[in-house]
Amino acid sequence: MTTMDDVARIAGVSASTVSHVLNGTRKVNDETRQRVEAAIEATGYRRNVVARSLAAGRTNTVGLSISALTNPYFGSLVHAVERALSDAGYVLIVGDSHDQAESEKRVIDSLLGRKVDGMIVAPAAGSERTTLPEIMRTGTPLVLIDRGADIDRDQVGPENFSSARSLTEHLIDLGHRRIAVVRGLAGISSTTERFDGYQAALADHGIAVDPDLILDGESNTDVAEREVLTLMSGANRPTAMVSMNNAMTIGALKALRRLDLSIPGDVAFVCYDDFEWSDLFEPQLTAAAQDVETIGATAVRLLLSRMRGDDGPPQLIRVPTTFQHRNSCGCA
Amino acid sequence: MTTMDDVARIAGVSASTVSHVLNGTRKVNDETRQRVEAAIEATGYRRNVVARSLAAGRTNTVGLSISALTNPYFGSLVHAVERALSDAGYVLIVGDSHDQAESEKRVIDSLLGRKVDGMIVAPAAGSERTTLPEIMRTGTPLVLIDRGADIDRDQVGPENFSSARSLTEHLIDLGHRRIAVVRGLAGISSTTERFDGYQAALADHGIAVDPDLILDGESNTDVAEREVLTLMSGANRPTAMVSMNNAMTIGALKALRRLDLSIPGDVAFVCYDDFEWSDLFEPQLTAAAQDVETIGATAVRLLLSRMRGDDGPPQLIRVPTTFQHRNSCGCA
DNA sequence: CTGAAAGCGCTAACAC
């Protein structure tokens, strides 16, 4: 394998000059540069980024800890992050945290060991006590994405509270009083905030929260399906339902279909998260759509700025959702 | 930052011993090991993987070049690959090739420079002439995934030809003769093979291929929608349609919905690729479902074996699809 | 069972 020394020898210059030609880090005589470039061309030399990283103390690499790439929402998020990063000349290393503190720790550890220049994390439940402090101790720039945590770092995620409140309110405005909710994974901020939005809407209209109508889907489609199946098979069926993320929505819809309940005839339905192919679902879902592109791009922007040394106060950014008014809610 | 030397000093041993304790690469006296472990614990030492990689000449890293993480199919594939790899102690570095030779080259270059121990590539059109040979020149173990290419390396992808033929045949058996096809991106093997399957089915039944019924969706939803819109607005509408991947399916269905054409009433419809939420589409799609998990796991298995030095003849593995018989085809 | 020492391939002062 050709090294920089080989190239230098062939071009009749020092390794240092080759390095500077490659990096544009200092002026090099045109004629010299040509010789170096010719040598590179001739040998097919490619610089060893590992050695470079070690010497330079910087890897041009950013780590992302996230869960469930299977979920198209996260897939799009990774995609958005990857693009923004690669535009800035960075490479992305992804690890799947499976939304569990345990595997999150492994992922973070490996990322830290690889000396990533920065880190973007969608924290699993409980990580503000374990993995996040660990990252902070190393001084690695860190931005939280999708969910928040109670730490002193930049965070960017979707607007949860008022979006969930609007969704719920929409059902109330249509006359519903018994409104079920299917929550996502417990312990993460988005779940809490969305649920708070649901509660706030009820409270605003003097409706008591009925514990029987609160379902925990654990962000797992099968669990959501089972829970909705149970609730809707019972005596005390709600007349409407709000689902708090796309996995919950798929589970809920499957359950409703199995029970042969019609939407919005038997239950009005609204959900947080939209689908690219929403148009093709039957019924067409009234939803709060996240702006994943913006979330990803913003996280990267904040991170790059921290990596450049910005040490202003942490920013907490909420990207608004868009209300997609379709017909599962039962309007017209 | 603590280094191995620091740990060694604190434990009163040499760096070499610390290294061996960490890697289990040679017998270390129990008492010595304890001291080393205590020092590691006390300092919160984490070994620098970059330095390790440089010294060891191996990064424990595998590169994946793929396109469009937005597409849930690719998202699942990445997920499957990531899991298999991380089980084996490797870390995944993903790059998005956008299915273009140009960006693929950048991705591969960066991966190669990072000295990945192996590479999994879903080749863009034309890369057997450019990027693939480049990888091969470096001697980096390589496995192609999803699509094939005319090179001497392991390849694993879904069964295309006979799956597409079965889908088409199913429509023929139902009496259709004018069957349109929406193809994916030109120049990649999966597109070609699936189209060949379509043609074979027609030929087997003595049906001539009508060029007007061949649509190129370029694996882009919007293009597919436009193409289908045009075809179905014309005079010579087909009575059935087969869509060759999920992006094409979404585009086609959108178009049909816009034209208010019913499935299977106005057009019978079958497609390659299934959706997790297929049950929720209206109509429910008759489809050939890929086994993404198996494809991902197999690719990793082959790669790891090559990385261990296996130099047997290249394997070409086809993972069968599952025929999901639902009602968009118009049976029953 | 343990240590010394020579790199891995590059970057970045520092010197001229």
Added chain:
DNA sequence: GTGTTAGCGCTTTCAG
């Protein structure tokens, strides 16, 4: 405008 040199933090012979 260019070269010399000292590392970056680890692995791995080679000795003992």
